[in-house]
Amino acid sequence: MSPVPIDPSMAAVGPEWGLPGIDGTTAEGELSGGVEGAEASGSGGFGAMLAEQLQSLSSLQAEASEASTALATGRAADPTSVVMAIERAQLSMQLAAQVRTKATDAINDIFHTTV
Secondary structure: OOOOOOOHHHOOOOHHHOOOOOOOEOOOOOEOOHHHHHHHHOOOHHHHHHHHHHHHHHHHHHHHHHHHHHHHHOOOOOHHHHHHHHHHHHHHHHHHHHHHHHHHHHHHHHHOOOO
8 A cells, every 4th residue: 555645735834733842842943832821821721710700600699699689678670680680690500500511521521531
């Protein structure tokens, strides 16, 4: 069986296609951003983003609780805004639960992968 010739027109060109080496440089010699670059340019990475989103979820839940209490005690002037706050909190909680379920499934798939 003869080797299949490589089509030069399909060759990837440009630094965005260069894979980082062991020393963190691309094939063109440029330093790749990688995880370290994302950490330095971002505001703390994935953990910080996750904590921020959980704080946002908590504040939506607290807002919905306050709005429903205000509606029950007669202090709420607009029942539509109360319903919207409760729906927003409910949808956010459902999204968080789905993300948690998908992440758990992904981790279980990784753990059950035979090497």
